[in-house]
Amino acid sequence: MRRKLAAGNWKMNGLQANLSEVRTLNELAKDAQCDVLLCPPAPLIGAIAAEGGVVKAGAQDCHTAVSGAHTGEISAEMLADAGAKYVILGHSERRADMGETDTIVRDKTQAAWTAGLVAIVCVGETLDQREAANTLDIIGGQLAGSIPDGASGLNLVVAYEPVWAIGTGLTPTTDQIGEVHDFIRTRLERRFGTGVGRSTRILYGGSMNPKNVTEIAAVSNVDGGLVGGASLKAADFNVIVQALST
Numbered sequence: 001m002r003r004k005l006a007a008g009n010w011k012m013n014g015l016q017a018n019l020s021e022v023r024t025l026n027e028l029a030k031d032a033q034c035d036v037l038l039c040p041p042a043p044l045i046g047a048i049a050a051e052g053g054v055v056k057a058g059a060q061d062c063h064t065a066v067s068g069a070h071t072g073e074i075s076a077e078m079l080a081d082a083g084a085k086y087v088i089l090g091h092s093e094r095r096a097d098m099g100e101t102d103t104i105v106r107d108k109t110q111a112a113w114t115a116g117l118v119a120i121v122c123v124g125e126t127l128d129q130r131e132a133a134n135t136l137d138i139i140g141g142q143l144a145g146s147i148p149d150g151a152s153g154l155n156l157v158v159a160y161e162p163v164w165a166i167g168t169g170l171t172p173t174t175d176q177i178g179e180v181h182d183f184i185r186t187r188l189e190r191r192f193g194t195g196v197g198r199s200t201r202i203l204y205g206g207s208m209n210p211k212n213v214t215e216i217a218a219v220s221n222v223d224g225g226l227v228g229g230a231s232l233k234a235a236d237f238n239v240i241v242q243a244l245s246t
Ligand SMILES: O=C[C@H](O)COP(=O)(O)O
Pocket: 009, 091, 161, 165, 166, 167, 168, 169, 205, 206, 207, 208, 226, 227, 228, 229, 230
């Protein structure tokens, strides 16, 4: 039985003042029966980790190297040292804005694993790709290219995030979500074996909110959510946490 994961991605939002939301969430979600994670901008990771409580800290990216002459970059080892437990990799915003390829994402995932972090590897199709009936081919290619050998079931989370659903208020139908999540499960089992494939959590991300979480969480092979906008306010995110706790 996979324990569900409520993962919040604050993206480039959040100041010290917003740590009050973390304290509130720690209180509201203290009896949660799912894992609870917030991935803030890097300057807040240490502070969220230091809060303790049920809310774990994660990061939104890491470099492929452990250290060196890479001005402005942060290594996975540094994130772990700051208290991060997870790192989001290959988010579509980074693939689009920073030109991150599957190869780069794979190398970052390897770096995360070496540092002892759980990698949340994001995959997802654009609207054009969906309308051209290429969704599963795109997802299959991203899975094959972005995940290195060595998945253990515990060190990897896959997040399915249709690009056209992110921050738009649009969501796929539950049938569409189920089709992709079942496909991802099959691919993980085929590549890494049944045990690893079945124990790897698959999150849905893209306009998940307090109103739609219950319906989405009931879909086959949905093991939680990667939540952007609705993770910024503790009261909203707690509704999602509670829905994933059942
Ligand atoms: O990482 C989170 C996803 O991009 C979803 O963002 P959203 O919930 O604001 O649509």
